Amino acid sequence: MQNEIVLEAPLTINWAINNSCNFACRHCYSRTDTHEEIPRDVLLACLEKVAKAGVFSVNFGGGEPLLHSGLLEIARHASGLGLRVSMNSNGWLIDRETARALRDAGFTKVGISIDSHISEIHDQFRGVAGSHGRAVAALGHLAEAGITTSISTVICRINHTAIDDLVIFAREQRAGQLNFHNFKCSGLGLSHKDELDLTPGEWQEFYRRALAAKEREKGLDISLDDPIIALLGARDAGSLVKGSVCGKLSLNIKANGDMTPCGFIPIVIGNIVRDDLKQVWRDSPVLEKMRNKKATGKCSGCSKYEDCLGGCSARALALTGDLNSPDPHCWA
């Protein structure tokens, strides 16, 4: 009684409600974005559109979402509409009182960005002294408030060989989930690509070791959101479709309401203020292209293509100009 289905709306929306940030991360994808934000009353109405379309969950991001003065009201409104509400934060502003306020506003899960188990390395990467300590403290405050926590780590040159250390660190912090996000060449990430990105061979080695850790570690959910791991015969348990989930299960909304397939693909396919979400989801030619990728270049004839579908479309677009190109991280 289980079947293939064409979804009529995204399951989840990643919503960058602002672009203001108190950090200066080397890989930031949104620092160069407009600081134009949707007025609060309009944003609340947009959330109603999203809920009405049947979206299950909204994950707030930014920028640093806690710098948005209306975050709690917005979350409370979303939660009241039946949306599951979560957030990604750098943790700097989360003390005990804020953690409780987040819980009361309806946040069920908060991910904290931590890129190294070594505080000096994290602080340097994030551009703010003391940021590691504040992030760790935030994890404690959130857990104490009863909010599920996760650690989000952007894998790049500063941490790709530290998998075991990151796992130990996550366990010490009692995080339920450790998300290894693949480095995207988007925004400042593109400017600093040569300094931060790994070679295809290094990605292969990283994923071999990360998948081994995922298999080995019980009680800690290690999440790998990269479709390219299909090359190693693996699929993340969280991967519910073949290839990338972007445009198939999830959609991104920017601070000004522009909708993009994901946060790392700067192609605007509509605007949540003026457009119908379900219509954009159904009719966008960009999403159609992402859902029906065609093997090109070295993907042609690759035995893993059916599962990998060319890997990450955002990386392909950033480095080749075509969503359909083979993922530049591919080592095959």
Added chain:
Amino acid sequence: MQTIHRNPNVMWREEADALARVQEALDRGDEVEETGTSVLFSGGVMLSLNFLGTEIWKLCDGRTMDGIVAELLPQFDVEEAVLREDVQAFLDELAAKGFITYAE
């Protein structure tokens, strides 16, 4: 008596367009087994259910197995024993995934 309950943490929805297509197909007497009409999501697991699966899922509101079968029987052209077996197998699968619970 054992009752059957949806896990409240499961997020789910029916897909209106797919449901309309299925209802049209049913009116024509066509097969609809392969068409998903609802999507369920929990703990990183997504399920898509066909029309019968969706109807069963919607009835997991504290009813008994007998109650679910009694509700479905008039809607589907099927022997009661066959329906009961199919429903039990489906519920056991949902229970194994944590999407429903049985309670005494």
